[in-house]
Amino acid sequence: MSSIVLLTIIMLSALGLLSAVILYFVAQKFKVVEDPRIDIVTEVLPGVNCGGCGYTGCRAFAEALVKSTSFEGLNCPVGGADTMGKAAAILGRQALAVEPKVAVVRCNGSPANAARTSFYDGAVNCRVAHSLYGGTTGCQYGCLGCGDCVVACKFDAMYMDPVTELPVILDDKCVACGACVKACPRNIIELRKRNKKDRKIFVSCVNKDKGGPARKACKVACIGCGKCVKVCPYDAITMVDKLAFIDSYKCKLCRKCVTECPTAAILEIGFPIKEAKPAEPAEAETN
Amino acid sequence: MFKTFPKGGIHPPENKLTAGKPIVVLPAPLQVTVPVSQHIGAPATPMVEKGAAVKAGQVIAQAKGFVSANIHSPVSGKVSKIDTVVDTTGYKQTAIVIDVEGDEWVETIDRSKTLVRDVTMTREQIIERCQQCGLVGMGGATFPTHIKMTVPAGKKCDLLIINGVECEPYLTSDHRLMLEKGAEVLTGASIIMRALGVDSAVVGIEANKPDAIAHLTELAKGFKGVTVQSLKVKYPQGGEKQLIKACTGREVPSGGLPVDVGVVVQNVGTALAVYEAVQKNKPLMERVVTVTGRSVKNPGNFQVRIGTPVTALIEAAGGLPDDTGKVINGGPMMGKALAITDVPVTKGTSGIIMFPAESSKRAEVLPCIRCGKCSSACAMGLEPWLISVVSEKAMWDKAEQEKITDCMECGACAYTCPAKRPLLDYIRLGKSTVIRMARERISK
Numbered sequence: 122m123s124s125i126v127l128l129t130i131i132m133l134s135a136l137g138l139l140s141a142v143i144l145y146f147v148a149q150k151f152k153v154v155e156d157p158r159i160d161i162v163t164e165v166l167p168g169v170n171c172g173g174c175g176y177t178g179c180r181a182f183a184e185a186l187v188k189s190t191s192f193e194g195l196n197c198p199v200g201g202a203d204t205m206g207k208a209a210a211i212l213g214r215q216a217l218a219v220e221p222k223v224a225v226v227r228c229n230g231s232p233a234n235a236a237r238t239s240f241y242d243g244a245v246n247c248r249v250a251h252s253l254y255g256g257t258t259g260c261q262y263g264c265l266g267c268g269d270c271v272v273a274c275k276f277d278a279m280y281m282d283p284v285t286e287l288p289v290i291l292d293d294k295c296v297a298c299g300a301c302v303k304a305c306p307r308n309i310i311e312l313r314k315r316n317k318k319d320r321k322i323f324v325s326c327v328n329k330d331k332g333g334p335a336r337k338a339c340k341v342a343c344i345g346c347g348k349c350v351k352v353c354p355y356d357a358i359t360m361v362d363k364l365a366f367i368d369s370y371k372c373k374l375c376r377k378c379v380t381e382c383p384t385a386a387i388l389e390i391g392f393p394i395k396e397a398k399p400a401e402p403a404e405a406e407t408n
Numbered sequence: 409m410f411k412t413f414p415k416g417g418i419h420p421p422e423n424k425l426t427a428g429k430p431i432v433v434l435p436a437p438l439q440v441t442v443p444v445s446q447h448i449g450a451p452a453t454p455m456v457e458k459g460a461a462v463k464a465g466q467v468i469a470q471a472k473g474f475v476s477a478n479i480h481s482p483v484s485g486k487v488s489k490i491d492t493v494v495d496t497t498g499y500k501q502t503a504i505v506i507d508v509e510g511d512e513w514v515e516t517i518d519r520s521k522t523l524v525r526d527v528t529m530t531r532e533q534i535i536e537r538c539q540q541c542g543l544v545g546m547g548g549a550t551f552p553t554h555i556k557m558t559v560p561a562g563k564k565c566d567l568l569i570i571n572g573v574e575c576e577p578y579l580t581s582d583h584r585l586m587l588e589k590g591a592e593v594l595t596g597a598s599i600i601m602r603a604l605g606v607d608s609a610v611v612g613i614e615a616n617k618p619d620a621i622a623h624l625t626e627l628a629k630g631f632k633g634v635t636v637q638s639l640k641v642k643y644p645q646g647g648e649k650q651l652i653k654a655c656t657g658r659e660v661p662s663g664g665l666p667v668d669v670g671v672v673v674q675n676v677g678t679a680l681a682v683y684e685a686v687q688k689n690k691p692l693m694e695r696v697v698t699v700t701g702r703s704v705k706n707p708g709n710f711q712v713r714i715g716t717p718v719t720a721l722i723e724a725a726g727g728l729p730d731d732t733g734k735v736i737n738g739g740p741m742m743g744k745a746l747a748i749t750d751v752p753v754t755k756g757t758s759g760i761i762m763f764p765a766e767s768s769k770r771a772e773v774l775p776c777i778r779c780g781k782c783s784s785a786c787a788m789g790l791e792p793w794l795i796s797v798v799s800e801k802a803m804w805d806k807a808e809q810e811k812i813t814d815c816m817e818c819g820a821c822a823y824t825c826p827a828k829r830p831l832l833d834y835i836r837l838g839k840s841t842v843i844r845m846a847r848e849r850i851s852k
Contacts, residue, residue: 239498249833
């Protein structure tokens with residue numbers, strides 16, 4: 122009896138030893154040499170794998186950072202300067218100053234502005250709707266309102282407004298990863314430079330039609346009149362295909378175009394309300 | 409026992425309300441809008457300028473590239489503008505708008521009604537004439553006919569099938585054509601036979617059109633090699649691959665064309681258009697449209713000029729019923745709802761159907777219970793629930809593996825789904841994306 126137990130122990134020990142020796146040599150042979158810094162850099166990245174950097178995930182981006190010679194063209198929009206600074210410190214490189222961005226919805230075709238001409242009851246998916254037909258309004262460029270962008274947002278920075286039927290971006294949560302930009306089949310959402318106090322001036326329209334049909338479809342459409350281009354002192358506005366575009370890097374937020382636009386297609390957001398100015402001294406007196 | 413295809417298929421209520429209504433020829437409207445892209449392939453290039461006087465049958469837009477078709481003026485009059493208009497898809501595209509003045513046709517067109525049976529043209533001449541006359545498939549897919557008639561080098565074709573199935577509910581335009589212009593259709597068939605170099609043709613007709621079957625069987629006795637095959641009523645029998653399987657038992661391989669099994673399929677309307685083009689030199693500028701619906705006052709089959717506004721058709725059928733919830737361009741299974749009715753009739757418009765509001769709305773979408781009804785309904789042997797989910801999740805590689813491109817978008821899956829899932833919506837999206845990705849891969 123005891124001999125069987127002994128034999129078993131000896132057999133298994135010998136087998137284990139043999140396997141260990143084989144495994145040791147196999148491990149030596151197929152050893153994957155990986156830069157240990159990749160793991161360290163991955164640690165400081167946000168870890169949401171949103172793809173905003175253009176790579177498949179945070180680890181792939183960390184690999185790219187480690188392999189790169191300079192941070193030119195590499196940026197984590199989620200972590201921003203903070204994260205990039207940490208990564209630069211680990212790798213002993215110079216962090217580049219990257220201006221923060223924010224996503225902006227360039228359509229204002231709410232039911233109040235753009236009359237609905239038809240009703241869509243197909244699959245609730247912008248891509249499906251886009252491939253099927255021109256949209257519930259007369260505008261074939263505007264928001265379809267199915268919320269693909271909201272589904273794509275991993276940071277809860279977007280929601281669909283039930284009244285305007287348009288997506289809303291929460292500036293404080295938006296990290297400019299660009300997922301919504303890719304999700305939108307009509308290229309309505311744009312990443313623009315983030316200004317101080319989240320102030321924004323932008324053409325809230327992507328309609329490339331001539332003035333007449335554009336205006337007929339939507340009260341606040343860009344009609345391509347070109348007044349804003351003329352009034353802009355900084356040459357920030359260009360007119361392509363009857364559609365004005367304000368370059369957020371050239372714009373100095375002077376707001377001259379906002380007052381000039383005959384259809385109120387240019388929106389100003391985050392500025393103090395102008396009418397409030399004369400009211401301020403009155404308030405001060407009562408205080 | 410009637411023949412049919414073995415796999416899948418459904419039988420929706422036929423609702424052929426207008427089967428007994430003879431084709432009514434509507435006069436040309438005051439203004440026509442002729443889009444330059446009415447076919448699969450590259451849009452045609454406008455050849456006329458604003459203010460130009462045109463005659464009916466004159467080329468106003470020239471085909472651009474191989475897969476394209478000429479567009480002819482359907483009326484005589486003056487070009488009032490060349491502009492972008494909203495077409496049946498709801499998107500804007502270039503169209504030629506013509507103000508109608510009189511009804512003067514190009515002199516070379518034979519406007520007499522006499523039947524010309526003797527085919528004198530050679531193969532090449534027939535194909536060239538079809539190309540000049542801008543013929544496209546009249547069943548709805550609008551694929552340029554001259555390409556289909558040209559058998560690719562190395563392939564052999566031995567049979568022509570004339571598609572008179574009309575399996576879509578409500579539609580009766582092909583049915584009426586077979587009854588009223590049977591001899592012309594069969595002459596057209598023999599012209600296509602000559603172009604393809606085949607000796608036999610089969611006209612496939614579903615058993616719910618006994619009058620058409622009897623009429624064409626009688627007429628076919630006078631045409632060498634032409635026979636009529638009656639088929640069991642089953643949707644989507646009018647699909648090219650299903651019809652070939654039903655008539656011959658041959659199966660078109662996945663990703664292949666009918667010509668791979670030696671067959672070419674042409675629609676009844678196309679056969680008539682071929683007859684008119686070859687024997688009468690008349691380009692494609694008119695078509696028969698079924699205008700119907702349960703509460704439509706005067707449903708019927710109307711022969712109209714291309715470019716006639718849909719509103720004029722609805723007017724001819726007694727106006728838009730008050731309870732209308734949806735107007736569909738095409739059949740109820742494969743057609744698409746119109747966003748606005750002020751759109752022109754194109755070469756592919758087979759029907760205009762007005763649905764009452766209560767029967768047009770889609771039901772609430774519920775979760776898939778994996779009952780497999782869609783899989784048993786699919787005539788192509790696909791798994792609609794799977795390919796629709798992978799399309800929804802943007803898993804394009806998986807969609808391609810599951811042969812999403814074999815889907816012909818018949819809608820039988822969505823029709824049978826007890827959870828009312830929008831299966832076809834997602835499959836269409838997936839199919840178009842996969843096809844685009846495959847093209848990009850090839851061009852790289």
